[in-house]
Amino acid sequence: MKTWKKVVIGIVILGVLAFTGYTAYMIFRPSTTDLGTLIEYHTKDELTHLYSQNKELLNSVRDSVLSSKSLLRALDENKEGDIDISFQSDKKYFSDEEWNNILSVFDKFHPYMILMERKGRPLIFYLAFGHLKQGSTTYANYLYWFPNEEEREYHEEPSVFPDGVFTHLDEGWYIVETAETR
Numbered sequence: 001m002k003t004w005k006k007v008v009i010g011i012v013i014l015g016v017l018a019f020t021g022y023t024a025y026m027i028f029r030p031s032t033t034d035l036g037t038l039i040e041y042h043t044k045d046e047l048t049h050l051y052s053q054n055k056e057l058l059n060s061v062r063d064s065v066l067s068s069k070s071l072l073r074a075l076d077e078n079k080e081g082d083i084d085i086s087f088q089s090d091k092k093y094f095s096d097e098e099w100n101n102i103l104s105v106f107d108k109f110h111p112y113m114i115l116m117e118r119k120g121r122p123l124i125f126y127l128a129f130g131h132l133k134q135g136s137t138t139y140a141n142y143l144y145w146f147p148n149e150e151e152r153e154y155h156e157e158p159s160v161f162p163d164g165v166f167t168h169l170d171e172g173w174y175i176v177e178t179a180e181t182r
Contacts, residue, residue, distance in 0.1 A: 039130040040110035044167060047129075047143055047175050054108055058173075061105050062125045062145050064098040065116050081119035086112065109143075121154065122147045126176075142176045 042050065051058065065071065065085065071093040075083040091099045105114065111127040118124075126144040133139075146152040152174065156166055165177040 038106075038110045039112045041130040041132040041139070042109075042141055044141060044175050044177055047141055048167075048169065050109055051143065051169050051173065051175075054105075057101060057104060057108070058143075058145075059171075061098075061101050061114070064094055064101065065114065065125055066123050068093045068098075071116065075116060075118060082115050082117035084113040084115045086114070111143075122151055124151055124155075137179050137181045140178045140180075142178075144174045144176050145172045146174065147172060 071083060071085075074093070085093075085102060094102065102114065105111070105127070109127060109129070111129050113128050115126050115128060116123060117126070124144065124146055126142050128142055129140070131138050131140045144152075144155070146155065152166065152172075155161055155176075156164065161176060161178060163178055163180065167175045167177070169175065
């Protein structure tokens with residue numbers, strides 16, 4: 001084969017490889033709009049420690065989320081019973097100070113999302129974290145705030161959290177630990 005044919009074939013192959021590599025990068029790169037890019041699993045002790053160090057911040061974010069009229073309208077329009085904060089585009093629901101506090105929670109706690117839930121009941125607030133898989137069991141921990149004892153009792157029912165273990169922190173805050181075996 002002539003040299004110029006080898007060069008052309010080599011360039012075509014390099015072009016195809018470059019295009020494939022770029023396409024794979026674009027598909028699998030972390031989203032810059034996703035707030036939960038540093039998702040972590042936290043043990044109950046780690047969450048207890050994080051909560052005690054950031055109690056004021058969490059209460060401020062909870063109050064911002066639960067009092068956001070535009071987020072409540074989006075929840076009503078969504079009709080799924082809960083709404084999450086997990087993307088940069090969610091900034092539209094909050095003031096700059098509130099948004100900075102939300103970003104600070106993502107920086108300190110590393111949840112994959114912050115949620116507000118209603119499902120036909122009073123509003124509750126919680127943070128969802130990464131899962132830990134050990135063998136056939138998957139562990140997940142959540143940091144919940146319930147507005148009253150009735151809501152906590154409702155969430156402890158087997159139909160809501162069949163295997164949930166609730167640990168009270170204070171003032172409506174609970175760690176909910178789950179373990180699912182498959």
